[in-house]
Amino acid sequence: MATEAAKAIRDKAAICGVSALLGDYPDRTALSLAVEAFQLALDDAGMSHKDIDGIMCLSYGADYDRFLEATGVETRYAFQGWTHGRFISPTVQQAAMTIAAGLADAIAIVHGKKHKAYGQPVDHEMWRQGLGPHGESPAYGAFGPALAPALAAQRYFHVYGGSADDLGYVCTALRESATLNPIALRKTPMSMDDYLNSRWIIQPLRLFDCCQNNDAAACIILTSAERARDLKKKPVYVSGFQGVHAGRQRHNFTLPGLGVAQQDDFSFRPAKEDLYVYEMADIERKDVDMIMTYDAFSPVVLFVLERFGFCGPGEAIDFIKSEGIGVKGRMPVNTSGGLLSEGHAAGWNLFAECARQLRGEAGERQVKDCEVVQYGSFLGESIIFRN
Amino acid sequence: MNTSIIDETTGRYLPIQYPEEMPFWKAAQQRRLVLQRCDDCRKVLYPIGPTCPHCGSNKFTWSEMSGRGVVHNFVVYHKPWVPYYRDRVPYALVQVQIEEGPRLTTNLHGVSVSDVRIGMEVEATWEELTPGVTLLQFKPRGGK
Numbered sequence: 001m002a003t004e005a006a007k008a009i010r011d012k013a014a015i016c017g018v019s020a021l022l023g024d025y026p027d028r029t030a031l032s033l034a035v036e037a038f039q040l041a042l043d044d045a046g047m048s049h050k051d052i053d054g055i056m057c058l059s060y061g062a063d064y065d066r067f068l069e070a071t072g073v074e075t076r077y078a079f080q081g082w083t084h085g086r087f088i089s090p091t092v093q094q095a096a097m098t099i100a101a102g103l104a105d106a107i108a109i110v111h112g113k114k115h116k117a118y119g120q121p122v123d124h125e126m127w128r129q130g131l132g133p134h135g136e137s138p139a140y141g142a143f144g145p146a147l148a149p150a151l152a153a154q155r156y157f158h159v160y161g162g163s164a165d166d167l168g169y170v171c172t173a174l175r176e177s178a179t180l181n182p183i184a185l186r187k188t189p190m191s192m193d194d195y196l197n198s199r200w201i202i203q204p205l206r207l208f209d210c211c212q213n214n215d216a217a218a219c220i221i222l223t224s225a226e227r228a229r230d231l232k233k234k235p236v237y238v239s240g241f242q243g244v245h246a247g248r249q250r251h252n253f254t255l256p257g258l259g260v261a262q263q264d265d266f267s268f269r270p271a272k273e274d275l276y277v278y279e280m281a282d283i284e285r286k287d288v289d290m291i292m293t294y295d296a297f298s299p300v301v302l303f304v305l306e307r308f309g310f311c312g313p314g315e316a317i318d319f320i321k322s323e324g325i326g327v328k329g330r331m332p333v334n335t336s337g338g339l340l341s342e343g344h345a346a347g348w349n350l351f352a353e354c355a356r357q358l359r360g361e362a363g364e365r366q367v368k369d370c371e372v373v374q375y376g377s378f379l380g381e382s383i384i385f386r387n
Numbered sequence: 388m389n390t391s392i393i394d395e396t397t398g399r400y401l402p403i404q405y406p407e408e409m410p411f412w413k414a415a416q417q418r419r420l421v422l423q424r425c426d427d428c429r430k431v432l433y434p435i436g437p438t439c440p441h442c443g444s445n446k447f448t449w450s451e452m453s454g455r456g457v458v459h460n461f462v463v464y465h466k467p468w469v470p471y472y473r474d475r476v477p478y479a480l481v482q483v484q485i486e487e488g489p490r491l492t493t494n495l496h497g498v499s500v501s502d503v504r505i506g507m508e509v510e511a512t513w514e515e516l517t518p519g520v521t522l523l524q525f526k527p528r529g530g531k
Contacts, residue, residue: 138392138400139522140494142480143468150462151482158460158505200465203477248440259459261482261490262433 001273002240002280010280013096014228014235015385016106017045017221018352022185022343025114025215030061033217034112035071041108041219046232049073052221054104056091058083058346060113067110077104084111084346085294086244086252089381092351095222096238105223111348112217146210148253148260149297150202155258156299157204159265160314164204168195169317170298171208171340173325178337180327180365185214185343209298211339218348220355236355237386240281245274245380253296255303255378257313267313268306274380275308281372281384285309288374288384290332290357290367292350295339301325303378304333327365335365350375358387389520398471401520408435410449415521418513420454422489423447433489454511455528456485461495461503479503483525497526 019040021033034057042049054077057064064080067073077098083091095107136142157163172195178184190208198207228235249256249263257266278285285308293304302316310331311319325333336342336353343349354373356362362370376382389404389412404412414421423432427444431452438445460482467473479500482490495503496512509525516522 137402137492138469139402139516140480140492141400141464141468141472141475141478142492143464147462147480151460154462154505155460200463200477203463203465261492 002276006240006276006280007282009097009100010282011225011237011239011386012100013222014225014237015220015351015355016223016228016231016233016235017041017043017047017219018355019044019217019219020183020343020345020349020352021217022183022214022345022349023216028114028215030112030114030217031066031070032112033114033215034061034067034110034219037112037217037219038067038071038108038110041221044233045221045223047106047221052106052108053077054079054095054098054107056080056083056095056107056109058111058113060084060111060346062112073108075104077107083109085296086377086379086381088294088347088351089241089375089377089383090244092220092222092238092383093241093243096241099222099224105227107222109220109222109348110217111219111346113215113346115213115215144202145253146202146205146297148251149209149299150205151260152251152254152258152303153204153299155260156255156302156314159258159267162317164206165196166317167204167206167209167298168192169320170295170301170325171195173320173329174295174301174334174338175208175341177327177332177335177365178341180363181336181342182363183343184337184341185212186337186341205297205299208340211296211344214343216343216345216349218345218352220348220351234359234387236358238383239283239386240277240279240382240384242275242277242280242380242382250379253300253378255306269313270307270309277374277376277382277384281386283372283384283386287372288331289370289372290335290374292334292354292373292375293338294347294350294377295334296344296347298340300378301333301338304376305331307378307380308374308376308382327367332367335362335367354385358385389517394517398469399516400469400471401516402522404520407437411435412520414449415513415523416519418521420452420485420511420523421449422452422487424450424487431487431489433491452511453486456483456491456509456525458482458495458503458505458507458509458525459484459490460505463500463503481509481525483509491523491525493522493524495526496524497530
């Protein structure tokens with residue numbers, strides 16, 4: 001349940017500047033990309049680097065102190081964490097709470113990463129036997145983040161029917177949106193046949209069920225709602241949020257109940273206490289105009305729809321086919337093409353898209369009358385953004 | 388206790404054997420499956436760990452498991468993540484629910500990958516990786 005304290009910080013902070021750089025930058029360092037993303041976001045906000053007094057960096061690329069040293073930014077609230085994937089929305093939530101509490105006036109969340117570089121902590125992730133986040137076990141050939149969504153998809157189709165081929169409905173829809181996005185990396189039109197002809201990676205997942213890796217940088221600047229109203233762009237209010245739900249029943253890349261690893265077997269239906277994000281934002285689920293989700297792998301698009309009750313257990317494929325998740329669909333999802341087709345900036349480009357849609361800057365892929373965007377994911381973490 | 392990550396002769400990844408897991412690995416050398424059974428709630432703990440996630444007790448006894456189970460889930464690797472698997476794909480990775488409750492992630496021996504099914508009845512088998520490391524695997528019950 002959303003407490004009175006939570007409701008009191010509704011709409012107190014807003015996104016005021018965003019940027020995303022995706023692609024191949026062979027002659028650039030991660031720091032250089034991060035600085036460029038920072039400058040682009042400042043320009044987007046109409047701010048100077050002297051306006052920034054809070055910084056949040058990832059454990060990829062340059063450390064926060066190197067970044068600050070390079071940019072000459074002096075801060076009173078610096079934070080660095082393993083803030084990719086599941087932890088991108090908690091990072092935005094922390095920034096919003098920090099601003100609401102008056103501990104910083106404007107916080108830049110900065111990401112910069114080279115696809116191929118040595119010495120990044122996350123590079124060890126897929127080798128961590130018994131400790132890894134996706135069930136890795138190298139002695140058995142159990143490698144890579146794709147393992148967990150493959151296990152989840154296999155159980156999903158076993159329990160509810162359908163087959164791996166149905167994931168093509170997700171991938172082709174997102175690709176179609178990407179064709180309307182000038183910065184998308186994968187924007188060649190993809191038919192169902194193209195999808196079905198792509199090679200298996202970890203069956204039931206094919207190549208196009210997996211996002212690509214690329215060089216990337218992104219920056220999201222948040223400030224107080226009051227100040228955001230005086231800046232260059234229309235504020236994107238952080239209206240409500242809820243955290244990552246984690247535990248033995250909530251394996252990564254999986255819905256509760258699918259029976260991955262030690263999870264119990266049952267059909268997950270969200271209860272009221274699983275959905276307090278809507279109460280904090282003072283909206284109802286039916287008010288959501290579009291969804292952004294961390295689609296590193298296609299099955300999670302099914303899972304987010306069921307996690308938040310947009311459809312019932314096992315109904316996501318039918319929902320996608322009947323309602324449509326494209327830009328003109330009844331429930332657009334990842335209008336940028338998502339991580340699957342736009343590209344992967346540790347997920348941060350998803351928030352850039354939230355802002356662009358709510359400001360009406362999304363060009364050909366603009367969702368009509370977009371007023372409420374829900375960022376949400378299979379582990380239940382969510383943010384409601386409004387304009 | 389194996390602490391090397393890769394078998395230098397085959398290039399295969401070896402399991403890291405943590406000190407607290409040694410009863411499991413020593414039993415595996417004798418081709419016996421033992422896991423921790425909680426002294427208080429009597430459930431089997433898994434993954435191997437310092438406390439019972441069911442009741443919070445830290446008291447447990449390493450206990451012999453039946454070795455029988457059912458394939459609860461599987462996936463098939465087609466991409467060789469490391470050179471060792473270049474000539475070994477496709478291979479199946481299974482999660483076997485053993486009779487005592489936990490689900491163990493292994494490979495499935497003695498059956499072609501296209502015949503692996505959820506619900507298959509399986510039993511423990513053992514793969515000697517090095518003279519000091521024997522790995523738990525599963526095979527169809529009664530199969531080779």
